[in-house]
Amino acid sequence: MRILLKIALGITFIFSSLSFINTANALDIVFAEDRPDLRTLDPRITQSRHEEMLIVNMFDQLISADSEGNIYPGLATSWDVSSDGLEYTFSLRDDVSFHDGTKFNAAAVKATFDSIVDPETGSQGAVDILGPYKETIVIDDFTAKVVFERRYGSAITAFTETELSIVSPTALDKLGNEGFGMAPVGTGPFMFKNWEANKKVELVRNPDYNWAPEYMDGSGPSQVANLTYRLIKDTSTRVAALEAGEVDIAELVPPLDMRRFDSSGDLSTVTGTVSGLPYSAFLNTTTGVFQDVNVRKAFFHSLDRVKMTSDLFFGYAEAAFGPISSSTPSYWSGNEDYYPYNPEGAAALLDEAGWKMGSDGVREKNGEKLTVFFPCLLEPDTCVAIQGYANKVGFDVNVEVVMKARQDELIFANGYDMLVIRWVSLDPGVLIIPFHSRNIPQPGKFKFNWARYANAELDQLLEDAESAETQEVKDDLYMQIQKHIMDQAIFLAIHDQVQTVAYNPDLEGVRFANGNWQMRMYDVRKK
Amino acid sequence: MNFFIKKLLIVIPTLYIAWTVVFVTLNIIPGDPVNLMLGGRPASDEVRENVRKNLGLDKPVFERYTSFLINATKGDLGKSYLTRQPVTTMIKENMMPTIELSIGGLIFGVFFGVFFGIFAGTKPNSMRDTFSMIIALCGISLPSFWIGMMLIYIFGTTLGWVPIVGEGFVSLILPSITVGLFFAGGMARLTRSSLVDVLNQDYIRTARSKGISKYRIVLRHSLRNAMIPPVTLLGIQFGLLITGAVITEEVFARPGLGQLLLQAILAKDIPLVQALVVYMTAVYIFLNLIVDFTYGIIDPRIRLERNRG
Numbered sequence: 001m002r003i004l005l006k007i008a009l010g011i012t013f014i015f016s017s018l019s020f021i022n023t024a025n026a027l028d029i030v031f032a033e034d035r036p037d038l039r040t041l042d043p044r045i046t047q048s049r050h051e052e053m054l055i056v057n058m059f060d061q062l063i064s065a066d067s068e069g070n071i072y073p074g075l076a077t078s079w080d081v082s083s084d085g086l087e088y089t090f091s092l093r094d095d096v097s098f099h100d101g102t103k104f105n106a107a108a109v110k111a112t113f114d115s116i117v118d119p120e121t122g123s124q125g126a127v128d129i130l131g132p133y134k135e136t137i138v139i140d141d142f143t144a145k146v147v148f149e150r151r152y153g154s155a156i157t158a159f160t161e162t163e164l165s166i167v168s169p170t171a172l173d174k175l176g177n178e179g180f181g182m183a184p185v186g187t188g189p190f191m192f193k194n195w196e197a198n199k200k201v202e203l204v205r206n207p208d209y210n211w212a213p214e215y216m217d218g219s220g221p222s223q224v225a226n227l228t229y230r231l232i233k234d235t236s237t238r239v240a241a242l243e244a245g246e247v248d249i250a251e252l253v254p255p256l257d258m259r260r261f262d263s264s265g266d267l268s269t270v271t272g273t274v275s276g277l278p279y280s281a282f283l284n285t286t287t288g289v290f291q292d293v294n295v296r297k298a299f300f301h302s303l304d305r306v307k308m309t310s311d312l313f314f315g316y317a318e319a320a321f322g323p324i325s326s327s328t329p330s331y332w333s334g335n336e337d338y339y340p341y342n343p344e345g346a347a348a349l350l351d352e353a354g355w356k357m358g359s360d361g362v363r364e365k366n367g368e369k370l371t372v373f374f375p376c377l378l379e380p381d382t383c384v385a386i387q388g389y390a391n392k393v394g395f396d397v398n399v400e401v402v403m404k405a406r407q408d409e410l411i412f413a414n415g416y417d418m419l420v421i422r423w424v425s426l427d428p429g430v431l432i433i434p435f436h437s438r439n440i441p442q443p444g445k446f447k448f449n450w451a452r453y454a455n456a457e458l459d460q461l462l463e464d465a466e467s468a469e470t471q472e473v474k475d476d477l478y479m480q481i482q483k484h485i486m487d488q489a490i491f492l493a494i495h496d497q498v499q500t501v502a503y504n505p506d507l508e509g510v511r512f513a514n515g516n517w518q519m520r521m522y523d524v525r526k527k
Numbered sequence: 528m529n530f531f532i533k534k535l536l537i538v539i540p541t542l543y544i545a546w547t548v549v550f551v552t553l554n555i556i557p558g559d560p561v562n563l564m565l566g567g568r569p570a571s572d573e574v575r576e577n578v579r580k581n582l583g584l585d586k587p588v589f590e591r592y593t594s595f596l597i598n599a600t601k602g603d604l605g606k607s608y609l610t611r612q613p614v615t616t617m618i619k620e621n622m623m624p625t626i627e628l629s630i631g632g633l634i635f636g637v638f639f640g641v642f643f644g645i646f647a648g649t650k651p652n653s654m655r656d657t658f659s660m661i662i663a664l665c666g667i668s669l670p671s672f673w674i675g676m677m678l679i680y681i682f683g684t685t686l687g688w689v690p691i692v693g694e695g696f697v698s699l700i701l702p703s704i705t706v707g708l709f710f711a712g713g714m715a716r717l718t719r720s721s722l723v724d725v726l727n728q729d730y731i732r733t734a735r736s737k738g739i740s741k742y743r744i745v746l747r748h749s750l751r752n753a754m755i756p757p758v759t760l761l762g763i764q765f766g767l768l769i770t771g772a773v774i775t776e777e778v779f780a781r782p783g784l785g786q787l788l789l790q791a792i793l794a795k796d797i798p799l800v801q802a803l804v805v806y807m808t809a810v811y812i813f814l815n816l817i818v819d820f821t822y823g824i825i826d827p828r829i830r831l832e833r834n835r836g
Contacts, residue, residue, distance in 0.1 A: 036780070037790045039610045047568045122581045122611075124564075128571050178611045197620040198782035230692055232780040236676060240684050241691045241780075404566070405558025405795070423569060433569040446562050448569055 026225035029507075029524055032238045032250035036198045036231040040181030043165040044116045047124035049424050049517050052162045053251070054201055054229055056518040058099075059165030059186035062090055062109070063156060064213035065514035067272065069329055069426065071156065072213045075104065075166055075187065085151040085469065088159075092142040096211050098168035099191040106144035110136040111169035113146065121177055126163035131155070151467040153474055154429040157329070160514055161426060187211070189222045189522040203227040216523050217509055223525040242267065242502060249503040249510060249519070255316040258500050267502045271316050272516030274497040275328040276425035277434070278320035279379065281386070281418045281492045282450035288417045289370055294353045296489035299372075300339035301346035302393040308385045309495040316500055320493035323431060323485050327496075327516060330428040330478035335493075338486045346393040355394065363394035370395050372417040375402040375410055382494060383420065411450065412443045419450045422497050424517050428478045432462040435485060451490040458484050531816065538812055545808045549801045550595070554588055560608050560795040582608050595798070604805075605798035607791070614802040617787065625783040628706060628775070629768040631699050635707030637761070640714020644757070647715065648722030649745055659715060666712025675705045675778035692780045702779045706772050710764055717760055721753040728752075754825055762818035769814070770807040 035050035043055045064074035076090035096104035113136050116126045132149035139145055148155065158164060171185035184192050189212065190203035205222045212219055230247055232238040239257050242250040243266070253261075253269070261267040283290040283299065290296050305319040320326070322335025347357075355363040355370050363370040372395055376383035380401045387397040402410070410416045423430065433439055437454035441447040461481050468474035485491050499517050503510050509523030561579050579585050583594075598605060604614050640663075647659035678701045683691040690698050725731065726749055734748050771785025784803065791799040822829045 036782070036786065037609070047565055047570060119577050119580075122578060124570055124574055124578060125568065127574060128569075182612070196782065197617065198786055199624075199780070230780065232692060234777050234780060237679060237691065237778055237780055240679050244684055244687060244691055246691055246693060403558075403793070404563050405556070408559060408562050409557045425569075430569060445572075446559070446575065447572075 027223050027524070027526060028226040028228070029224045029249065029521065030228045030230050030247040031519070031521065032232045032241060032247040033229050034231075034233055034235070034238065034252045036233050038195075038201070038231070041184045041192065041195075041201070042167070042177070042181035043163050043184075043186075044112065044121055044123050044126045044167060045177070045181055046126075046163065053518045054203070055165065055184070056162045056188075056513045057190045057203060057227065057521050058184055058188040058192060059162070059167070060096075060188050060211070061160055061162070061165050062092075063159040064215075065157075065160040065426075066213075066215040067512040067514060067516055069157075069275070069327075069514055070215070071160065072215055074160070074213055075211070076159075081155075085467075086148050088146045088148075088155060089139070090144050090146070092144060093211055094142045096187050097208060098171070098187050099185045099206060100168055100171050102168055102170045104166065104187055105141045106136075106138040107141075108166055108169050109144040109146075110138050111172065112166050113164075115167075115172065116164075126161075129158050129161050129163050131158060151469070153466055153468045154427040157427040157429075162513070162518065190224075190227050199231060201229040201231075203229075212522060216520075218523050218525070222522045224521055227521055239502075245504070248507060249501060249524075251499060251501050251519070253500045253502045255312075255314045255500065258316050258502060259314045261502050265505070268505045268507070268510075269500070269502045270510060270512075271501070272499040272512045273318070273325060273327045274424050274499055274516050275325055276430060276497070276515070277323065277421060277423040278325045278493045278496050279382065279420065279422045280320065280323070280494055281374075281420050282434070283418050283490055283492060284414070284416060284450070284452055285488075285490055286452040287414055289372060290417055292353055293489060294349045295355070295370075297339065298346040298349040298353070298393065299390060299395065300489050300492055301342040301349065302395065303386060303389045303492075303494075304341040305494055306341070308382070308389065312382060312385065313495065313498070317495045317498040320496045322482050322493055323435075323491050324425075324428050324482070325496050328425070328428055330475050332479045332482040334479070335482055335486055339489070343393050350394060357394050361391070361394065362396040372397045373415075374399045374418050375407055375416050376400065376420060377402055377404065377407050378420050378422060386494070408446065411441050411446065414441075414452070416450075418492075421448075421450070424497070424515055426515050428474075428481075429466055431478070431481060432466060434491075435481070436462050453488065453490045455484070455488075530819075534812075534816055534819075538809070541812065542805050542808055546599070546801050546805050547592075549804045550592055550797065553795055553797045553800060556795075558795050560584060560797070563794045564609060595801075604802040607799045608796045609790075609794055609799070614799045617799065618784070618802060618806055621782050621784050621787045624776075624781050625769060625771055625785070627699060628702055628772060628781065628783065629765060631703030632706035632710055632768055632772075633761075633765055635703050636710025636714055636764070639707065639711040640757070641718055643711065643715035644718025644722060645745060645750070648719035648726070648753075651719075651723050656719070660719070663712040663715040663719075666708040666710075666715070668712075669708070670774075671705050671709065671772070672774045672778055674708055675701070675775055678704060679778070698779075702772075702775050702781060705775045705778070706768060710768075713760055713764065714757055717757045718753065721756050722749060725749045725753045751825055755822060758821055758825065759818060762814050766811045766814045769810050 033053055038051050040046055041051060041055055043059055046052060061074045062076040064072045075096060076092055078091045080089045092106060098104060115121050116123050116130055117133055131152045134147045134149045137145040165186060168185040172180055175183060189206055189209045191206050193204045194202040205225050207221050209221045232241060235254055238250050239253060241247045258269050261269050283296050285291060309317055309319040322332060324331055350363055354365045358364045374383060374397050376399050383399045387399050390397050434448045435458060437459050439447040439449040440452050461477055465474060465477035468477055506527055507524055508527050509525050511520050511523055513520045561575055595605060607614050607617055643659040643663060647656040650656060679691050682688050682701060689700050731744060731749060734744050771783050771788055773785035773789055776783040776786045788803045
């Protein structure tokens with residue numbers, strides 16, 4: 001009896017010490033994500049940066065980029081570009097396998113890219129990022145050649161994008177497009193485990209992961225054993241759950257709470273300046289008062305963007321000045337010299353344009369009031385701040401908070417004076433979408449040139465930049481493009497988009513993915 | 528029995544009309560599902576046209592309606608535009624959390640509603656009557672997002688007694704109180720007024736004169752007769768809950784039919800909205816039947832009248 005007891009005690013001891021070792025090395029992290037309505041976790045199909053928040057941790061790309069956009073080998077160890085810029089030959093890693101145990105190879109690259117351009121797949125993001133893709137040629141097991149129809153200046157950036165992650169062809173065959181989106185299979189540091197609709201998605205670490213990009217601190221499998229994405233839409237609940245310790249890391253924390261955590265030190269914070277289009281307004285050049293470039297310039301001068309941004313974001317976002325954010329490649333710092341806060345200058349410009357101050361504080365010309373109709377889809381508080389500043393120099397800004405469906409109607413009918421926008425994008429090539437004249441919306445045709453600005457010279461610059469041969473040429477062309485847009489005062493940048501993240505101060509290694517929106521959770525560990 | 532068969536025969540045309548009304552309304556109101564789905568993302572024309580084709584939105588409205596209808600008669604309510612999953616699967620996934628919350632709210636609401644109703648109704652115009660009715664008024668009028676946030680702040684953040692977004696039974700407590708308070712308010716007021724009426728009836732005076740104890744009079748003789756109006760209210764309110772408590776679901780980050788419907792409407796996800804509305808209509812009809820049935824149990828006279836008629 002006593003011997004049995006000793007054995008039992010011994011076993012208990014062994015197990016308890018084993019479980020101790022396990023917990024030391026098995027971090028469970030809960031990440032609070034703000035969107036509950038995830039639709040697919042298939043990188044080839046998604047168009048949502050919220051879905052990519054999870055996808056980026058389950059998949060790898062051929063080329064990997066850190067949060068600053070510096071390029072490192074990913075699933076490809078090296079690559080060559082042909083002299084005509086049409087062919088990209090990738091040497092692939094030979095030691096990588098998918099979560100389902102199948103081997104990663106050149107055939108998987110081909111299957112992924114070919115399926116992206118197949119209309120049956122219904123790709124919403126990746127197919128545009130893949131650009132003028134022609135085909136992938138499997139040269140041998142671990143060499144793949146991607147061929148484009150024409151020179152594609154954004155190709156290298158494109159291969160770092162989450163949407164061009166390599167997926168398991170075996171799993172695709174087995175699950176089909178719809179099934180794959182609900183249970184994705186990649187090569188990344190975390191594997192899909194479970195998805196409770198509108199509530200949470202659970203990932204577990206990939207025990208075989210041994211191909212982390214070299215900018216990561218760690219190597220081998222992640223120290224995070226279980227990674228749960230708790231989908232919490234209500235901002236105060238998200239912050240409360242973080243403070244109560246129910247979640248470890250939360251995204252989109254309000255600036256006021258960020259400031260509170262920074263001053264108390266209860267939670268650590270990190271802020272990312274998102275690359276792409278900052279929070280900005282298009283001024284409609286085809287109708288209403290903004291047809292006159294001087295009125296547009298006066299509107300720009302009337303806003304104190306620096307003060308407005310610091311009032312609204314408490315220092316967690318910077319004012320923006322150019323059509324792309326300062327963290328986007330090919331950003332031109334000359335943007336910052338344009339249109340400083342100058343209410344007197346604005347008044348002078350308006351006087352010159354014939355708009356005289358009326359008795360009610362609104363300017364008039366030939367009996368017509370200086371009225372601006374401003375449907376506001378994003379950040380109503382910023383829209384109202386703009387309204388307040390512009391009013392001081394005599395604009396009557398009529399802000400209407402709209403839903404997406406209403407905004408679409410107004411775009412089709414050309415029934416607005418200004419509209420706001422913000423985009424996440426890794427490449428300045430995105431500028432062709434909102435500024436090329438072929439992208440002016442028509443009734444029933446949704447497009448993004450909301451300034452409705454048509455200029456052959458700008459069109460040519462945008463087209464040339466898309467197929468620029470060298471980085472220097474590309475930078476120069478995008479400089480000219482930004483200068484043109486600023487000279488014409490058609491796009492009013494207000495502030496940089498920021499991703500505000502707060503987390504448990506016992507953790508370290510919390511880092512942004514390229515673009516500064518998604519978080520790479522691989523390096524997260526206890527201090 | 529006739530009575531229930533008659534009622535059941537109305538169900539199918541009612542569901543068909545509800546379903547058609549949703550289809551027509553969603554096609555009239557502005558907004559293109561493809562644009563709404565692609566959000567602010569700079570998707571190309573090719574992507575837009577391809578999505579439109581994949582969803583069958585390139586076909587004329589009438590053709591879409593008839594093919595929806597034909598599939599529906601086969602029991603296939605279609606796939607969501609947003610997730611491409613069958614809408615029935617999506618409803619099933621969100622149904623359990625809604626039922627849990629409804630039952631939690633029901634238990635909490637009935638318990639406190641009846642308690643405060645009796646507490647107030649047995650001694651009208653007293654201090655305790657006023658006190659109970661103030662509580663009831665608060666329950667009805669305080670918005671649930673405020674109550675939810677206060678409960679989170681007090682019991683979740685400050686005291687740390689219950690999880691805010693956690694798992695299992697404990698995580699159901701705060702949301703149940705939030706929806707239950709609204710429930711309890713109405714129940715308490717109706718129970719009180721109904722009880723006051725009944726306690727003034729002749730047979731209660733007879734019972735009193737027979738020397739039956741006060742508790743027995745309230746619990747055995749009065750309450751049963753007083754429960755008809757509160758049970759009617761209960762049916763309506765439970766119907767509201769079982770179709771989803773949008774705000775409570777959002778505050779406590781719970782999945783549920785309310786959130787699902789909201790997302791579907793904002794995105795003009797027509798198949799999903801149609802299926803949800805049909806489901807909700809069916810639940811209402813079913814709950815009405817249950818309430819009718821309960822009347823008969825509470826008061827056998829109603830059952831007799833019904834059989835005669």
